[in-house]
Amino acid sequence: MNDAVARQGLVLMGCGKMGGAMLSGWLKGGLPPASVWVRDPHPAAWLGEAGVHINADFPDAPAVALIAVKPQMMGAALPDVAALGGGKTLVISVAAGTPIAKFEEVFGPGTPVIRAMPNTPAAIGRGITAIIGNATATDAHLALAEELLSAIGQVVRLENEAQMDAVTAVSGSGPAYVFHLIETLAAAGVAEGLSAELAMTLAKATVGGAGDLAEQASEDPGQLRVNVTSPNGTTQAALEVLMDETNGFPALLKRAVKAAADRSKELSRDG
Ligand SMILES: NC(=O)C1=CN([C@@H]2O[C@H](COP(=O)(O)OP(=O)(O)OC[C@H]3O[C@@H](n4cnc5c(N)ncnc54)[C@H](OP(=O)(O)O)[C@@H]3O)[C@@H](O)[C@H]2O)C=CC1
Ligand SMILES: O=C(O)[C@@H]1CCC=N1
Numbered sequence: 001m002n003d004a005v006a007r008q009g010l011v012l013m014g015c016g017k018m019g020g021a022m023l024s025g026w027l028k029g030g031l032p033p034a035s036v037w038v039r040d041p042h043p044a045a046w047l048g049e050a051g052v053h054i055n056a057d058f059p060d061a062p063a064v065a066l067i068a069v070k071p072q073m074m075g076a077a078l079p080d081v082a083a084l085g086g087g088k089t090l091v092i093s094v095a096a097g098t099p100i101a102k103f104e105e106v107f108g109p110g111t112p113v114i115r116a117m118p119n120t121p122a123a124i125g126r127g128i129t130a131i132i133g134n135a136t137a138t139d140a141h142l143a144l145a146e147e148l149l150s151a152i153g154q155v156v157r158l159e160n161e162a163q164m165d166a167v168t169a170v171s172g173s174g175p176a177y178v179f180h181l182i183e184t185l186a187a188a189g190v191a192e193g194l195s196a197e198l199a200m201t202l203a204k205a206t207v208g209g210a211g212d213l214a215e216q217a218s219e220d221p222g223q224l225r226v227n228v229t230s231p232n233g234t235t236q237a238a239l240e241v242l243m244d245e246t247n248g249f250p251a252l253l254k255r256a257v258k259a260a261a262d263r264s265k266e267l268s269r270d271g
Pocket of ligand 2: 096166172173
């Protein structure tokens with residue numbers, strides 16, 4: 001865990017599902033709870049047990065202020081942290097849609113701002129976060145963000161902020177698509193006569209194992225798919241349904257990802 005963050009502190013504005021997942025990953029990774037200041041109107045019970053500061057006055061110059069409120073709550077939440085602007089604190093926002101310009105407006109010129117898009121597997125150190133900084137964010141700020149976020153999974157740097165809409169649609173929202181795949185695969189198993197418990201055990205292990213294999217294997221996912229597919233066997237029968245050009249998985253997922261990216265663009269215009 002980064003020394004400056006442990007020494008100077010981390011302020012977390014909004015500790016719901018995403019902020020909570022990140023904090024949980026950092027605490028598991030060794031961030032001292034006494035270095036964390038959480039601001040949230042309804043803090044979860046586990047935060048008290050974890051020993052972080054809850055709704056207490058912030059330190060003067062925390063190393064990082066992480067903004068993890070809903071984009072729609074940004075206007076109400078930011079005035080509370082605006083005093084941390086000016087350059088001593090690195091502001092990192094994980095909000096979908098809210099552009100860097102909004103944070104520059106509130107925190108003032110000279111404030112390093114990094115927009116990040118994490119995902120909830122961060123809670124178990126298996127997240128992936130994409131980052132992009134403003135003009136004030138130096139290599140050192142980006143390195144600090146990367147070090148902090150590496151504690152909860154992989155980090156990738158973007159070339160421009162416009163990529164954030166597609167990133168949000170693929171990896172930010174992506175875990176929900178995979179969880180839905182697990183739910184629907186299990187339900188399909190039940191429809192074929194399995195008990196709900198057995199079907200869910202099979203579905204979770206299959207998605208988890210296939211995901212790990214896709215990450216670790218030297219072959220690409222297309223080849224891994226071919227490796228499962230015996231000519232004229234069971235997998236081929238299923239893939240003929242799933243790979244249907246108009247009603248299959250590719251067309252459906254393309255529409256879903258486009259809907260998420262379009263919503264991200266809308267949020268950015270509203271903000
Ligand atoms: N969930 C996810 O998978 C991901 C979310 N994000 C982004 O993370 C952000 C948070 O999303 P998520 O965690 O899902 O949402 P949640 O609603 O779970 O968390 C937001 C938290 O902020 C609190 N809050 C509301 N107003 C304030 C305020 N004025 N000051 C401090 N805290 C406040 C909320 O409290 P209360 O509930 O009491 O209002 C809540 O606990 C969003 O911007 C989202 O786009 C990014 C990537 C993935
Ligand atoms: O659904 C949302 O808007 C947020 C952003 C990415 C995941 N959850």
